[in-house]
Structure formats: structure tokens, C-alpha cells
Amino acid sequence: MSFIDFTDVSKRFGDNVVLDDMSFNVANGERVTLIGPSGSGKTTILRMLMTLTKPDSGTIAIDDEYLWHERRGDDLVPASEAHTRKVRSRVTMVFQQFNLFPNMKVLRNVTEAPIHVLGKQKDEADERARELLEMVGLQDKADFYPSQLSGGQQQRVAIARALAVEPDILLLDEVTSALDPEIAAEVLDVLRDVAKTSDVTMLLVTHAMRFARDVSNRVLMFNEGKIIEDAAPEQMFNEPQHERTKAFLKSVLEEV
């Protein structure tokens, strides 16, 4: 078993097949970028790992523990809330729309889960949060509400908030798509830093191809609910094998 295992996972929304019997795995510490046209199932993969979207069939496991199921004797049964929470505790996600809690100041956004989910002491959580805010360059914004920050600043807080729960797996869902290119660059710099200084496993959906090339060591090309190409970034971006990948990369690179 690998670190993350998708086995025969399918998902449809109505008549639309989003994932078609998909299997793939990710090793511990890998940085995997998911690329492909919109609607090809990339975000659904992240959402399933975060337990936000339920697969219709198939299994997903993290470190040999099923996310949506649990073992009972020889059978697999739907997971209880407690089981899901236990497995999910290793994963967190940064969202396209930041999703900071508007009712909490920046510092509390970052400390809320460490205190109430991980059970840390407030002093310890505050100290760690301030370190993380410094890492994302926002140490002076601790006492602001999210609504007082720019989009790029909010996303950097969201990154600090995600790291504060000490994840083994960090999911990044189009984290710069809602930002201006210049602001996006600040956020990407922070993430480059995270990639360099930690050994967290990363799965990212992004249209920022240069960033994908910089931080990932593997790229998966999605099309119509299937992975059609799986390669190292140099290979994927310089010598794509599949015609669909060539066409997709050409359209994306022309856009920028």
C-alpha cells in the first residue's frame, strides 16, 4: 500500500461522469500537481480526500486506513463519523475562496483548530500561530478581521491556518485562481517556501504551470474522469506524450 490510495473510484453528478473507475496512488512526501480541463475531476479528487464529496464507489485510503469505509471483520462498511475524523485528521485543505472565518480575528482563525481540535494550550497555539503568520509575512495582521485584509493576505492566512493543524497531507485547490497575477505571486512564493521547508505531502490543482513545475515532482493529466498521463514535470511540460495533453498545455501556456 502506498501513502494515499485511490482504488476504482467513480463519481457522477447526474449524467455527468466526473471520475470513471479511477485508481492511482501517491507516496509519502510527494508533491503532485493535477492538471486538465475544467470538469475533468481534479477538484473532485481533492474534495474526496477532504471528505467533502463522497465517492459513488471505490475506496480511498490514507496510510492503509480507509477514509470513507471501515473494516468490520472481513467486510467494508461505511465509516462512522469518529473513524472519518481520525483518518481526516492527517489532511487539510486550502480553498480557492480562502474561506477564513469572518467572525474571528486572524490569530484566532489560526489557533481555533489547534486549541479545540488538537487540544493545545492557548499560549502554545498563539505562539505557533504567530510563527506561522510571520512565515507568511503577516505577523502584523494578527489582530485584524479577515474583511480588513486583501485577498492575497487572506489566502496567506488560510495557508497559515492549514499548517497550524500539522497536516501530513496538504490539499491546494486552485488557491490563486481568485487573485490578480501579482497578488497570486505572493501566495505562490509562500507555498514555494512551504514546499522547501517541510516534508508535507501535497496535492495541488492549479493553472499556474510554472509554479507546478517548481514545486511538484509529479504531474497527473486529467481528461474526462481519467488520468491520461502521469509523469515528472520536466517530462510532462517538455515532452507530453498524449495528444490531449499537448493540446491542453498549448492552450494554457498561450493564455498566460
Next chain:
Amino acid sequence: MSSAQLGLLLYGAWKTILLTLGGMALALVIAFPVGLARVSHNKFVRAIGFTYVELFRGAAVLVLAFWFVYALPSLGWQLDPTFAGILALGLNMGAYSGEVVRGAIQAVPPGQIEAATALNFKPSQGMRRVVLPQAVRAMIPSFGNNVIEQLKATAVVAVVSIPELTFNGQLIWSGNGRAAAVFGGLLIGYGLMALIFMTGVKLLERRVAWT
């Protein structure tokens, strides 16, 4: 206007305020469990919330008041009339306010709950720490509306001889026959009270802003 009449009006206004605030307090106590029940994942719990809302939203305040003031005593259960009035008003407004609670909870963006899940909050923690604080802020203007509705509904329970503003106004009118003056005065009185309640709600709204 004699000082006796003035005293009667002031006492009536005091009772009206008591009925409004008492009814609204009861309504809020009812509204949160009912609103939460309406968004529960449990079908049975949802059905309880739904039943309460449909039962008491449809129940006329006047008939509820008759029930508590005349029907219950006939079954051997005597209630203080003002308390009975508060019950009738609060049970009815609790159904409306429960819908306000439900609507405000459902209006919190799904991304907030997804973020709570991503941080591995329990559903109950997500509700208490993330969803409800945002929902409560959104409820305040609607609750303000409900307070005004409650204030006006208090006039209805005059019928069961609770000496509130309208009841005492009618007493004065039957004594002096000056309908235009008496009921004109009552309108102004209710208007002033509404203004005071609304100002209170506005101040509350400003206090809970996140900036």
C-alpha cells in the same frame, strides 16, 4: 386628560412592553432549538421542528390567548393573565423566529462548513464556533422586525382583559367617548415604543459588526 387617565395609559404601556419583551424572550428561547431542529441531519428531529413551526405559526394569537386564559382554567389550571398573554405571544412568535434561525443558518456559505471540516472540527463544533456566530449576526435585523410584530400583536391580547395599552385606552374611551383623541394617542404611543425597540436593535447590530 386627568392624571388618573395618564396613570392608566402609562401602566398600560408598561404592560405592553412587558408582554412584548416577555413574548420575544420566550420566542427566542423556542426559536434556537426549533431552528436547529429544522436543519438537523436526523429526519425525526427535523419533523419535530417542522411540526412546531406549522402548528404555532398557524395558531391565531387570539385563540391561543383564549385557550390559556379561559380554556385551561376550565380544566383546572389557572394562569396569571399577563403570563398567559406572554405564552400566547411567545409560542406563536417562536415559530416565526425559528424560521429566522433556520434561514440564517442555511445562509452561511457552504465554504465555511467546508473549512470547518478541513480543520477537522466536529459538526457540533463547526456549528457552535463557525456557523452560529455568523448566523446570529444575520438574524438580528429579522429579530428586530419580529419585536415590532410582537409589539403590535400585544394589542390582540387586550381581548382577554390584560390591562395593556389598548385595553386601558378602550377603558378611557368608554368613559369619555373621544375615540379620535384616544386612539390617535394610542397610535402615537405604539409608534414611539416601536421606535425605541428599533433603536435598541440598531445599536445591537452595530455592536456585533466584525471590522
